[in-house]
Amino acid sequence: MDTKALFQAISSKMHADFKASAQVAHHGSKGTIRENILRKFLDEGRLPSKYGLGSGEIVGRIKDTSRQSDLIIYDKIDGVTLLYDEHTQVYPIDCVYGIIEVKSALSKTEFIDALDKIAAFKSMAPGGHVWLSRGGVTISFPRPRPFGMIFAYNLAGNSLDSLTANLREWEQRHPPELWPNYVCVLGIGTISHQGKDVFQKCLDSESITTESWPFPLGYREDSLWNFYSALHDLCARMKLGPVELLTYYEPLQRIGRFVIDGRFEFRRQSDNAAVRPNEATIARIVGWCGSQGPMRREDYFLKRFGSVPDGLNTRQLLDRHIYLYNPDDLPGLHELGDTPFHVDEDGARSSQPSLLSVVEVVIDGHHYAVCMDSLGPEDFEDVPQ
Numbered sequence: 001m002d003t004k005a006l007f008q009a010i011s012s013k014m015h016a017d018f019k020a021s022a023q024v025a026h027h028g029s030k031g032t033i034r035e036n037i038l039r040k041f042l043d044e045g046r047l048p049s050k051y052g053l054g055s056g057e058i059v060g061r062i063k064d065t066s067r068q069s070d071l072i073i074y075d076k077i078d079g080v081t082l083l084y085d086e087h088t089q090v091y092p093i094d095c096v097y098g099i100i101e102v103k104s105a106l107s108k109t110e111f112i113d114a115l116d117k118i119a120a121f122k123s124m125a126p127g128g129h130v131w132l133s134r135g136g137v138t139i140s141f142p143r144p145r146p147f148g149m150i151f152a153y154n155l156a157g158n159s160l161d162s163l164t165a166n167l168r169e170w171e172q173r174h175p176p177e178l179w180p181n182y183v184c185v186l187g188i189g190t191i192s193h194q195g196k197d198v199f200q201k202c203l204d205s206e207s208i209t210t211e212s213w214p215f216p217l218g219y220r221e222d223s224l225w226n227f228y229s230a231l232h233d234l235c236a237r238m239k240l241g242p243v244e245l246l247t248y249y250e251p252l253q254r255i256g257r258f259v260i261d262g263r264f265e266f267r268r269q270s271d272n273a274a275v276r277p278n279e280a281t282i283a284r285i286v287g288w289c290g291s292q293g294p295m296r297r298e299d300y301f302l303k304r305f306g307s308v309p310d311g312l313n314t315r316q317l318l319d320r321h322i323y324l325y326n327p328d329d330l331p332g333l334h335e336l337g338d339t340p341f342h343v344d345e346d347g348a349r350s351s352q353p354s355l356l357s358v359v360e361v362v363i364d365g366h367h368y369a370v371c372m373d374s375l376g377p378e379d380f381e382d383v384p385q
Helices: 003-021 027-043 108-122 159-169 220-237 279-292 297-305
Strands: 051-059 069-075 089-092 096-106 129-134 138-143 146-155 182-185 189-194 213-217 251-255 257-262 275-276 322-326 341-343 349-351 359-364 366-371 380-382
Touching: 003 027, 003 220, 027 051, 027 069, 027 096, 027 220, 051 096, 051 366, 089 159, 096 108, 096 220, 108 146, 108 159, 159 182, 159 189, 159 213, 182 220, 182 297, 189 220, 251 275, 275 279, 279 297, 279 322, 279 359, 279 366, 297 322
Parallel strands: 051 089, 096 146, 146 182, 322 366
Antiparallel strands: 051 069, 069 096, 129 138, 182 189, 189 213, 251 257, 257 359, 275 380, 341 349, 359 366
16 A cells, blocks of 8 residues: 555545635634544544543643643543533643644744644643552653644645744744644645754654754645654653642642742632732742751741640651741740730730741742741732632
């Protein structure tokens, strides 16, 4: 069998089906048809059964959600769907290999829109390692970064070279971990990345670096074959870890440039609105603590309570480090005397400013104990809905 001729014929049929969809007046229905043409091509046994095809949204571990994705490649065997209906699904990012943005005509505007979607999706990718047990042996490896691809049926009065120039310009403003893995225009050609060596093809997300550069190839009628091969190989090289659903019950949150792990949301007394420290406040906390340096947990307990609480006196815990934010040098419980609480003139019971107000939180992977009595109303912002 002539595989090249076979895929050239399939490419021609897909293009004909797409042209026929132009007779559909409704824009949303037209978009669904173009996505279904590609989905049908991939769903006809061209990807192993362990790879599922969906569309919808992806939720991350840092309390974020992707924009609507045209095609989502996910782990159909070990993955889960958090929400499912016929047209839209929601997947945790742990079980997602990558996404494909599908465009009718790839104008510069549509191209940038697809690139921004891929960048937003890739920015959600969790780091760290995957741990797997095999035959009584536990192994670990870096968690693979997901891929993002663009598939278009036509150009829009432009050229593959002009799209490549648009991509180079866009990539100058974004780090390489957010760059697309592959671009295909049916019947025209593809754009992928090359390394320093002209023969070094950078396909996986891990292989795309600042030394990579976008390279167009006019495959014409063989573009579909090369796109399909790239998609298959990207999936085959990735080994996803298990889906850890508990991380989605209380996900991390991003406040500005900081990633927060822990309960860092409060209720404003005046209107009971949900608030949290703003980015400037967190920057001040991190900066002040950095100038003071961390302390051992044992010293932190002694500073806050005057002794180590029962059940927390294991050497493994006491030797761990934590940053204490206490710029006002407020006293600990043992320094407050017999009346650590007072009743104000309105009859409200409140604590004296002290280390009793400390809240523990993890900021960018480091443990902090933040004295909330050292913060004022201007240090908070409303929690986004």
